[in-house]
Amino acid sequence: MIKYFHKFANPVRFLKLAIPIKKISGIAAFFTIFIGLIFALLLSPPDYQQKETVRIMYIHVPSAWMSLMTYGFIFLSSVFFLIWRFPLFLILAKESVPIGIIFTFSALISGALWGKPTWGTYWVWDARLTSFLILFFIFLGLKLIKDTFSNSSKGNYTFAYLSLVGGFNLPIIKFSVDWWNTLHQPASIIRTGGISVSNEMLAPLFLMALGLFFLFIYILLVSVEINIKEKSLINFRDSLKNN
Amino acid sequence: MSKEYLLEVKNLSCERNYKLIFDNVSFKLCSGGVVLINGNNGSGKSSILMCISGILEYKGLIKINKKYNDKIGYVGHKNALCEEDTIYEYLTFWKKIYNYKKDFNYVINFFDLRKYLEIPIKFLSFGQKKKLSFLRLQMIKSQIWLLDEPISGLDKRTRSLIINLITKHIEKGGGVIATSHQIINLRKVKNIMRVKID
Amino acid sequence: MTRLFILLLSREVKGYLFNTNKSWFALGFFLLCILIFPLSLGGSEDLLKKISISSIWICALFANLISLESLFKEDYKNGTLLQYHINRIPFFIIVFTKFICHWLFTGFPIIILSPLFLIFLSGSYENILGLFYSLLIGTPLFSLIGMPISALTLGSAARGPILVFLTIPFFLPIIIFGVLSVNSFSSGSFSEYYLLCAILSIGIIFLPYITIKILKESLE
Known part of the structure; x- marks a missing residue:
């Protein structure tokens, strides 16, 4: 296992592998999102209750899934970094933070926009929504740490530990808000308004999710490539200075 | 050399902020000896001391002789003084x-x-x-003293006091590793080794 | 070991006592924060009564947050931590002395004074004991959770804002359970207390450990 990682932990070798994947996933992201949008906006039927507003779901749900997945990814790569100390894992974790922020933000915004026509309010202090907002703030905190300690190896551990602690904390937060909610708010609106999802809706939903997943990989690999090249550029500049 | 070594450094290299600071530094500190580390600013003099004292991560070998007490005394830029x-x-x-x-x-x-x-x-x-x-x-x-720029910024009197102190420590059988970009004038000490890093 | 512990603890307490800023800062901030609540409610007695417990909890949170900044700062800046590390003084002693002192000078006075402030904010008398207990479990948790984050941000330029930003999300479960526990105390249910105790007992093992790790990394 470790040996297998070792092979790709070398940034240069990683780039060699990553660039084709980047290209493929970029193209795949474009086409899946394009087709998914066609399905979602034109071909799929409107909901009998929510009418056309249900189409917000095709943005909202995949981006919510993706933001959770991004946090899981950051968490796992931080753990790997702390165990095996390969800087590559840290670069992967760090570079996925802005993507996570964007996904979470779009999930929150689209959720609010969706909530107004269906439930009559933009925001409810529901467990899921609240913990998502907190996830957003944790993402922002990670970004803050990432930026303040940029170009110093000192921030590496700071970042990894913070994402670790945040990862443990998220379920606790979810749990606590849930607890707080069940005690003090009679059955929340979201649960009563369950949407029955038909196959015609499921297909564009999964297409969009797949598209966003490819998009995530594409953006991640682009920023990792930039990061690695930047670092080698700095090393190159320093070696010029010394000679 | 029949003398016992206090501390041995072999092939020490250190990376910091994604940059290699120094590479392949090797020396031996004997009882009653001095190692002077010379180099320009930013060449990693202080980092060597920090590696030896166990603060920075390093690659290579740092061996402290367990026969003597393995405590380390360190004087750096920060004086650990509560105001x-x-x-x-x-x-x-x-x-x-x-x-x-x-x-x-x-x-x-x-x-x-x-x-x-x-x-x-x-x-x-x-x-x-x-x-x-x-x-x-x-x-x-402690036997081993790590001194980071011990005499920079001091007047003549204090400087001679500190140099006196160092010589006394060496005469008792201790060892000193010092970094400096000034010349430390240790006349009485014979066993001085100079390490230059760039 | 105990000798070292007592030595470091006495030094820490001395540092807090004689540095007047440090010792009264948290409590003073708490008082000032408490003052805001009645003033901002426009004299509505009824509303004040309802939010009295929450406001005391919020003020306790902010008092703790504000004083987190100075937790390791001094020792880090003047190199004392470095010397501790080189001279192989076990870090768990340092972390625990810091934790105890921080709680002693920020959490403890607030706990003692909380009944007074509950009445001052026209809260009901039944809640006094509940609030007292919940703060007793909650404030050490604030200090414990704040410790690793305070250690994380050592050496960054804009430390204060970052610290606030990072810490508050982690304080949220505590404040949720804390406020709930007071409310359910009067009806005779203690489930939130047990939960807080559980978090405290887990936290007191793991959080100092993480703090030690982070402190060692921050030294370089």
């Missing part, structure tokens, strides 16, 4: 920490600090603070 404390409080605190049984009167007189004992540290000058650092160093009772 609000008086000198007396500072000294008694570190004395207790190091379990130093003897009285520190002798050392205080040596450094000419007797009349300042009850003065808070924030009123002291740079040189006096440095002296306090060396006072603390005396109490550790």
Whole structure:
């Protein structure tokens, strides 16, 4: 296992592998999102209750899934970094933070926009929504740490530990808000308004999710490539200075 | 060389902020010897000391001879002084920490600090603070001293005091690793090794 | 070991006591924060009564947050931590002394004064004991959770804002359970207390450990 990682932990070798994947996933992201949008906006039927507003779901749900997945990814790569100390894992974790922020933000915004026509309010202090907002703030905190300690190896551990602690904390937060909610708010609106999802809706939903997943990989690999090249550029500049 | 070594450094290299600072540094510190590390600013002199004291991560080998006590005394840019404390409080605190049984009167007189004992540290000058650092160093009772720029920024008198202190330590069988971009004038010491890093 | 512990603890307490800023800062901030609540409610007695417990909890949170900044700062800046590390003084002693002192000078006075402030904010008398207990479990948790984050941000330029930003999300579960526990105390249910105790007992093992790790990394 470790040996297998070792092979790709070398940034240069990683780039060699990553660039084709980047290209493929970029193209795949474009086409899946394009087709998914066609399905979602034109071909799929409107909901009998929510009418056309249900189409917000095709943005909202995949981006919510993706933001959770991004946090899981950051968490796992931080753990790997702390165990095996390969800087590559840290670069992967760090570079996925802005993507996570964007996904979470779009999930929150689209959720609010969706909530107004269906439930009559933009925001409810529901467990899921609240913990998502907190996830957003944790993402922002990670970004803050990432930026303040940029170009110093000192921030590496700071970042990894913070994402670790945040990862443990998220379920606790979810749990606590849930607890707080069940005690003090009679059955929340979201649960009563369950949407029955038909196959015609499921297909564009999964297409969009797949598209966003490819998009995530594409953006991640682009920023990792930039990061690695930047670092080698700095090393190159320093070696010029010394000679 | 039949003499026992106190500390051996082999193929030491260190990376910091994604940059290689120094590479393949090797030397041996013998009992009664001095290692002077020379180099320009930013060449990683301080980093070597930090590697030896176990703060930075490094690659290579650092071996401390377990026959002697393996305590390390370190004097760096930061003097570990709490600004609000008086000198007396500072000294008694570190004395207790190091379990130093003897009285520190002798050392205080040596450094000419007797009349300042009850003065808070924030009123002291740079040189006096440095002296306090060396006072603390005396109490550790370690064989190995790591001195980061021990004499820079000091006047002639204090400088000679500190050099005296170092020579005394060496005569007792200790070893000193010092970094400096100035020339430390250790006339009485014979066993001086110079390491240059770039 | 105990000798070292007592030595470091006494030094820490001394540092807090004689540095007047440090010792009264948290409590003063708490008082000032408490003052805001009645003033901002426009004199509505009824509303004040309802939010009295929450406001005391919020003020306790902010008092703790504000004083987190100075937790390791001094020792880090002047190199004392470095010397501790080189001289192989076990870090768990340092972390625990810091934790105890921080709680003693920020959490403890607030706990003692909380009944007074509950009445001052026209809360009901039944809640006094509940609030007292919940703060007793909650404030050490604040200090414990704040410790690793305070250690994380050592050496960054804009430390204060970052610290606030990072810490508050982690304080949220505590404040949720804390406020709930007071409310359910009067009806005779203690489930939130047990939960807080559980978090405290887990936290007191793991959080100092993480703090030690982070402190060692921050030294370089």
